[in-house]
Amino acid sequence: MKKKLLRSAVYGLFFLVMSLLEIVIVFHDKDVAYRIKHIIWAILLLICASGYLVNWQDIKKGKRDICDDDERDRYINHVVGARVTKWLNWLMFGVAIIFMCLYGTYKQEILGIIAVLSIFYWNISLILEIIFTIIEERKS
């Protein structure tokens, strides 16, 4: 509960500060096209900030206690997260193999870059998995 409260407050403040920065940029930028871009960004960031701040208020008032902390929902989130990570790992592995073969055939730089980035993502996720497994093993 406290974690959620703190997270909502931090995210809310972060997006608020970012939107204020965008507003400041709007007043300093002379190019109209850039101004419009910054106005759109400011609005989007303000929407995010207000969402998190409303959430923060709701948690503070106790409106979101049981529904958001339900153990079945947490379990589903956990299972979905694990499944998505597993699928993404295999997908990245597959993409890397395919693009490596394509690079071997067509010798185009972009294909090689995609292959390398896919392998990089795949390796990073494996390393993170090992690190988190060690941490969790030690914790329990």
Add this chain to the structure above:
Amino acid sequence: MPNLVKKLRLEHKLTQEELADKVGVTQRTIISVEKGKYKPSLLLAYKLACFFGISIEDLFCLKEYLENQ
């Protein structure tokens, strides 16, 4: 996981929502537990067993479950 939650809830004349409120979960969790689709945490199993005044083994038909396993 087979269990007696639905039977005991009906004996106590409670709705799923009322039982959910009493043990601090959502109605969806109670529905899943009753259907046997979701294995509850030890804490929830304990809360349910305490509420109905029986042991966890009896509430979740442990013998039957282990035999089927």
